[in-house]
Amino acid sequence: EIVLTQSPGTLSLSPGERATLSCRASQSVSSSYLAWYQQKPGQAPRLLIYSASSRATGIPDRFSGSGSGTDFTLTISRLEPEDFAVYYCQQYGSSPQTFGQGTKVEIK
Amino acid sequence: QVQLQESGPGLVKPSQTLSLTCTVSGGSFSSGDYYWSWIRQPPGKGLEWIGYISYSGSTYYNPSLKSRVTISLGPSKNQFSLKLTSVTAADTAVYFCARADYMDVWGKGTTVTVSS
Numbered sequence: 333e334i335v336l337t338q339s340p341g342t343l344s345l346s347p348g349e350r351a352t353l354s355c356r357a358s359q360s361v362s363s364s365y366l367a368w369y370q371q372k373p374g375q376a377p378r379l380l381i382y383s384a385s386s387r388a389t390g391i392p393d394r395f396s397g398s399g400s401g402t403d404f405t406l407t408i409s410r411l412e413p414e415d416f417a418v419y420y421c422q423q424y425g426s427s428p429q430t431f432g433q434g435t436k437v438e439i440k
Numbered sequence: 441q442v443q444l445q446e447s448g449p450g451l452v453k454p455s456q457t458l459s460l461t462c463t464v465s466g467g468s469f470s471s472g473d474y475y476w477s478w479i480r481q482p483p484g485k486g487l488e489w490i491g492y493i494s495y496s497g498s499t500y501y502n503p504s505l506k507s508r509v510t511i512s513l514g515p516s517k518n519q520f521s522l523k524l525t526s527v528t529a530a531d532t533a534v535y536f537c538a539r540a541d542y543m544d545v546w547g548k549g550t551t552v553t554v555s556s
Contacts, residue, residue, distance in 0.1 A: 333503075367542040369487075376536055376546035377487065388544060420487055424541040428502040429489040 334359055334423050338432035344440040351408040353435045355421035360401050362425030368397055368406045369420045371434075377420060381406060411437070442466040444537050444547035452531075452554050458524040461515070462537030462547060469518045470495060475540035478511060478522045480533040481549075488533075492540045493520055527554045 335358040345351055355366070364384035369377035379388040381397035384404055394409040408415055416439050421432040448460035462476070469476070477492040491501035493511045501509050510523045524531060532554045539545040 365541070369543070376538075376549050377543070378546075379542060379544045382542035382544070422487075422489075422542070427500055428504075429541075431487040431489065433486050 333428055334361065334426050334430050336421050336423060336430055336432035338419075338421060338435045340435060341433075342436045342438060344438050345411055346440045347411050347413055349411050351406075351411055351415070351437055353406040353408075353419055353437075355399075355404040355406070355432050357402040357404070357423060361404075361423045364400050365423060365425030366397075366399070366404050367422045367424065368395075369422065370415075370417045371420065372417045380419075408437075413439075442539065442545050444539070444545055446535060446537050446547045446550040448535075448550060448552070450551055450553060452527055452552060453556050454528055454554055455526055458522070458527050458531060458552055458554075460522045460535055460537075460550065460552070461519050462521070463516075464518045464520075464539075472496070475500075476520050477538045477540040477543060479536045479538060479543070480531075481536070482530075482533045490522065490524075490535075529554050 337356045339354045366384045368381040371377040380395050385397045396407045398405050418434045418436045420434050443465045445463045452458045472495045475492040478490040480488050491511050493499045499511050508525045512521050534549040534551050536549045537547045
């Protein structure tokens with residue numbers, strides 16, 4: 333099983349700032365099958381990025397994903413008020429699919 | 441557009457079987473292009489993949505739950521179901537269904553509490 337470790341656990345930033353979230357895998361993620369999700373309280377997760385760097389439909393271009401192998405990054409170029417949430421990475425290249433433990437982006 | 445909706449009992453007694461259904465509306469279920477997943481989230485915790493099923497009925501389960509989980513097609517042609525046997529309090533969670541592999545469409549989730 334591939335273990336995904338996200339860092340930091342919590343990111344305290346102000347609107348307009350840049351957010352950089354990390355997701356490190358315990359072994360190489362096959363074909364960069366790595367996705368990122370945003371989850372707000374009481375809601376289902378929302379897909380932001382798939383295949384490490386492809387934005388999902390309707391996702392603003394301030395969200396970008398990068399990385400390969402074992403190291404992946406989600407960048408939010410300028411935080412909007414609606415971006416404060418919990419973010420999860422997920423690998424779907426190997427079974428079982430696994431999620432990271434999440435990074436909370438909170439308002440400073 | 442495709443929408444998913446979970447349904448089933450919100451309260452299950454310990455040692456009994458949890459049964460949920462996901463209804464897919466708006467197309468794509470019968471296209472054969474997707475897998476259909478179950479994911480859960482215990483209160484205040486992260487996401488756990490339970491397993492998924494293809495339109496042809498092929499299933500893949502999380503080994504940590506494999507001995508207790510069954511995902512199947514039906515009961516109606518645009519539905520798929522989850523059964524989890526011998527539940528304990530540790531199975532208390534919000535259960536989501538989603539279109540896989542990367543999960544681009546999710547249901548809103550349904551809360552299942554295991555308690556006597």
